Amino acid sequence: MRRALAALALMALAAPVQAQRQPGDVARDLPAAVAEDRISVGSDYRGSSITVFGFNPDRRGRGDIVVVVRGPDKPAMLMRKRRVFGLWVNGDRVAFASAPTFFAVLSTQSLNIIAPAAAIRQYELDPAASAELASETPRGSTGADYRAALVRLRRAQGLYQEQVGITNDDTQGAITLYRGGLFRAVVRLPANAPIDEYQVDTYLFRDRRLISSQRTPVNIARIGIERNIHDLANQYPVLYGILTVLFALGVGWGAAALFRRS
Amino acid sequence: MIYLPIAEMPVNVLLILLVSGGVGFVSGLVGVGGGFIVTPSLIILGIPAPVAVATGLSQVAATSFSGIMTRTRRRSVDWRMGMLLSIGGMIGISLGVWLFQRLLGLGQLDLVISLLYLLLLASVGWLMLAESYAVMRGRTHRGVSILRRPARTIAHRLPFRMLFPRSGLYISVIPPLTLGFGIGALAALMGVGGGFILIPAMIYLLRMPTNVVVGTSLFQTLIVTSLLVIVQAKATATIDLVLAALLMLGGVVGAQLGARLGARLKGEQIRALLGAILIAASIKFLADVVVPPQETYVLGGAW
Numbered sequence: 001m002r003r004a005l006a007a008l009a010l011m012a013l014a015a016p017v018q019a020q021r022q023p024g025d026v027a028r029d030l031p032a033a034v035a036e037d038r039i040s041v042g043s044d045y046r047g048s049s050i051t052v053f054g055f056n057p058d059r060r061g062r063g064d065i066v067v068v069v070r071g072p073d074k075p076a077m078l079m080r081k082r083r084v085f086g087l088w089v090n091g092d093r094v095a096f097a098s099a100p101t102f103f104a105v106l107s108t109q110s111l112n113i114i115a116p117a118a119a120i121r122q123y124e125l126d127p128a129a130s131a132e133l134a135s136e137t138p139r140g141s142t143g144a145d146y147r148a149a150l151v152r153l154r155r156a157q158g159l160y161q162e163q164v165g166i167t168n169d170d171t172q173g174a175i176t177l178y179r180g181g182l183f184r185a186v187v188r189l190p191a192n193a194p195i196d197e198y199q200v201d202t203y204l205f206r207d208r209r210l211i212s213s214q215r216t217p218v219n220i221a222r223i224g225i226e227r228n229i230h231d232l233a234n235q236y237p238v239l240y241g242i243l244t245v246l247f248a249l250g251v252g253w254g255a256a257a258l259f260r261r262s
Numbered sequence: 263m264i265y266l267p268i269a270e271m272p273v274n275v276l277l278i279l280l281v282s283g284g285v286g287f288v289s290g291l292v293g294v295g296g297g298f299i300v301t302p303s304l305i306i307l308g309i310p311a312p313v314a315v316a317t318g319l320s321q322v323a324a325t326s327f328s329g330i331m332t333r334t335r336r337r338s339v340d341w342r343m344g345m346l347l348s349i350g351g352m353i354g355i356s357l358g359v360w361l362f363q364r365l366l367g368l369g370q371l372d373l374v375i376s377l378l379y380l381l382l383l384a385s386v387g388w389l390m391l392a393e394s395y396a397v398m399r400g401r402t403h404r405g406v407s408i409l410r411r412p413a414r415t416i417a418h419r420l421p422f423r424m425l426f427p428r429s430g431l432y433i434s435v436i437p438p439l440t441l442g443f444g445i446g447a448l449a450a451l452m453g454v455g456g457g458f459i460l461i462p463a464m465i466y467l468l469r470m471p472t473n474v475v476v477g478t479s480l481f482q483t484l485i486v487t488s489l490l491v492i493v494q495a496k497a498t499a500t501i502d503l504v505l506a507a508l509l510m511l512g513g514v515v516g517a518q519l520g521a522r523l524g525a526r527l528k529g530e531q532i533r534a535l536l537g538a539i540l541i542a543a544s545i546k547f548l549a550d551v552v553v554p555p556q557e558t559y560v561l562g563g564a565w
Contacts, residue, residue, distance in 0.1 A: 041265065042265070043504070044263065045265040045272065046265070047272075076561065077561070077562035079560050080558055080560075081555050081558045081559070081560060086552065087377075087551045087552060088551050088552070088555055089370075089373055089551070090370055090373050093369065093562070153557065153559060153560075153561050154561075156557075191265070191272045192270065194270075195270065222267070225267075226265060226267045229267040229504065230268070233267070233495065233499055233503070234499060237496040237499060238492060238495065238496050240501070240503070241492030241494070241495030241496060244320050244492075244495065244501055245491050245492060247320075247503070247510070248320045248327065248491070249324070249327050249488075251324045251328075251510040251511070252327030252330075252331065252510075253327065255324070255328040255514035256329075256332050258518070259328070259518060259521075
């Protein structure tokens with residue numbers, strides 16, 4: 001927390017220097033930072049949270065803040081259940097070329113008030129805008145149905161989160177505004193959120209226009225035995241399989257030996 | 263709570279130990295391998311079905327090895343028959359794992375596993391209930407009279423005959439190979455050892471003497487499940503070592519306790535109870551596919 005605030009102070013100072021405007025791009029100079037630059041997944045992991053700190057440079061505090069925490073994009077598949085001989089089976093497959101594996105968006109007001117629809121699409125501020133359909137949708141349904149279903153299902157898993165509004169009492173999952181333009185947003189990462197590289201984007205909108213933004217990477221990584229097991233299973237799968245079998249044989253042998261003695 | 267590195271979810275250690283211990287207890291009590299109880303239990307607990315199937319196998323491997331260790335001294339394994347069944351099993355594994363991967367890619371694997379378990383649990387549960395009911399009513403030998411062992415089965419008539427000295431048989435190699443094949447495929451798709459099919463088939467189809475049946479079945483189960491664990495680790499990366507360790511620890515302790523208590527209890531009552539539990543579990547799988555879903559869309563390929 002202290003480290004993040006220090007980083008923030010530095011950034012606030014350096015902000016005017018950093019402002020390198022690229023044509024058609026909004027300056028990435030919003031002073032914002034993430035308290036955790038690395039989240040460790042050990043054997044006691046039960047989920048975590050990402051805390052974003054930032055500073056709205058507008059003296060009168062005008063403008064709206066949008067914080068997007070996003071996991072890597074991966075292909076996804078969605079099926080609609082269909083009744084066949086009285087059984088509900090998975091039919092009507094639709095593939096998504098890419099969809100964010102984790103997507104949390106926090107905003108001080110409803111996104112439709114903050115930004116025009118075109119900007120929401122352009123900056124991918126809502127999860128449905130970020131999912132790319134790769135295949136034709138079956139008859140009787142539209143791409144929007146499948147997009148909405150994807151968002152609904154992932155929201156139920158806690159992987160997609162949308163939070164609107166501000167709070168003054170540090171409620172988790174909303175943006176807290178402090179005096180002097182400081183803001184803080186806390187995003188809860190459930191245990192089933194993918195273990196990967198995340199990126200945190202913070203946007204400042206004013207008068208339905210994007211003023212500035214900031215991007216900070218956050219790395220979620222396995223540590224200790226979790227990491228060893230996962231690496232072994234992925235890099236040397238045959239060795240991993242043999243080890244599992246040897247372990248099983250050891251346990252079986254041990255049990256038999258114990259059984260014999262008693 | 264412990265975080266599972268491959269299933270990528272936290273689970274309650276005590277809950278898994280209790281469940282695997284309970285499953286081990288029941289399998290020790292009744293004398294079955296336990297694969298067909300452990301995998302559906304994991305699925306019901308919320309472990310992704312592909313991980314449950316592949317990881318449950320490692321526990322079956324541990325149980326069958328422990329069984330073999332206590333049996334080989336009694337020279338009760340027909341190694342030649344076991345090898346032949348295992349060769350069939352290896353071919354079955356290749357087909358089973360290929361199907362597993364294909365269904366995983368199509369997003370239909372969970373559904374197929376549910377359907378297979380629905381059939382398996384309902385039929386095995388029903389058979390156990392019916393059999394123990396018959397025994398309790400005092401008609402002990404009715405089952406045997408229906409399945410009266412024929413002097414010569416199809417195994418004796420097919421070509422490519424071979425001598426099996428330990429079993430005292432001279433039969434075709436085709437039925438054991440086919441049997442092994444089917445069980446290998448089933449093991450890959452369902453995470454079961456297959457003893458509940460293999461043992462009756464050995465007695466009634468191959469006409470093996472009963473004293474070598476259990477040992478030989480355990481031997482084939484050990485070979486098939488060990489190989490499958492390695493193949494699944496390579497092909498689908500669905501083996502969770504942490505979960506496997508928990509299952510084995512709970513399973514072997516439970517099995518020991520179960521075997522001791524089982525020696526003192528009436529077999530038919532235990533089997534009736536297990537049959538009832540299996541039917542109850544199958545109803546859960548039935549509900550999954552019959553009850554109209556509230557959410558008609560499903561995510562596929564998450565695992």
